[in-house]
Amino acid sequence: MSKIAVINPNLSEGFTRKVGDQARSIVGVNTDIIALNPQFGPASIEGYYDEAFASVGLLSVIRDLEAAPDHAANPIGGYVVACFDDTGVDAARCLTSAPVLGLCEGALRMAAAVASRFAIVTPMPVSVRPLEHLVAKYGAASQCVVRAAGVRTLDFEGDGADAAYHALKKQAKVSLTEDRSEAIVLGCAGMTDIADRLHADLGVPVIDGVSAAVKMIEAMAMLGLRTSKVGAYASPPLKTYHGMFAGFAPQG
Template sequence: MSRIAVINPNMSTGFTKKVGEQAQRIVGPTTQVLALNPTFGPDSIEGYYDEAFASVGLLSVIRELEAAPEQESDPIGGYVVACFDDTGVDAARCLTGAPVLGLCEAALRMAAAVSSRFAIVTPMPVSVRPLEHLVSKYGASSQCVVRAAGVRTLDFEGANAKAAYTALKKQAEICLADDYAEAIVLGCAGMTDIADRLTEELGVPVIDGVSAAVKMIEAMAFLGLRTSKAGAYAKPPFKAYHGMFADFAPQG
């Protein structure tokens, strides 16, 4: 059995449960999903400030998993960072040889395979510019636009879920009509449970980053692919860290 870890970098246990259930639903029968979130950090990730703190919580989870005794006999085959901001992905790749993938990168790769032009619909305007930077990083600027539905990330849980879905669908329809998008990418892990419904109602491919990242990581784990340590993702050299970060110091 292969094990993959799906880590929600924020403290929303509702989101963690949701993405874990989706991940386990779509993996093969020999793949085990570990759905986790840190023990500290923000409730949600909405913009650069939240992301900076959430990345430390993400790294704490990966450090614990990499040091666990079962790693010797049953190592983690890959990690999914279950946040569409791809929070801490590059740093996480320095901590482990297992492949690490964020939702945005995975979703963009899949969207480009099924459409020539697509739109990311994210909850809040504060996330638009950070996601545009990621789109550029992943080489999709000529194919992708980023729009906001004007709702909070946490609105996709509980009493506000219906209104959040309506706002999201309206913005997706605008992207299809005005931006000539041929597919919609859901710009939040908390939207993972609405992709099928939105696909049916919009009549175009709707890509959920959770599903895209989980299936890609599962494939990489099956193929035995590892993160290269030849350059940027090399293990960090030994040095002291101070204050509250002392325990995060690299051991070389």
């Protein structure tokens, strides 16, 4: 049995349930999914400011899971950071030897295998530039454009969900025409439940970052792949942290 932790870095319990349900629906019978979110941080992540604070909450969850009494006997096989901003992924890789993957990286790797050109459609304009930076980081700038639907992330829950879907679909259609996109990548964890609907409406591949990242981490866990501790993702050196961050001081 392989255990995968799917961590929503914000405090939306609705999003956490949604990504957990999606993850459980696509993994094999020998994979156990735990879905959780931090106890502190922003309600949603929209741009650099929210991301900075959400990263600390994410790290607190991973720290606690790695220190759990049953961790040695039943370790986490991999972590999925269920935010399309890939919030705190690099720092998380320094905390654990298990593989860690964010939704953006997972989705872009998978999209490149099924389309030569594709578009990320994200909720808010404030997220466009951060996602463009990630696209460049992952080497997909020549293949991928980023568009915003002009709705809030939390609009994909509750009474506004249908209106949010239609705003997203409108931008996806524009990208298929104007950007010559061949596939659409859903740029938010809260969109995980609309991929099939959008695929049916548009007739092109629609990549959900939750599904992409979970399946990739499941494969990596099954292959026994671990995060390298030589170089950038080495465990942080022992030192003292002060004030409210004292509890996050590296243990060496």
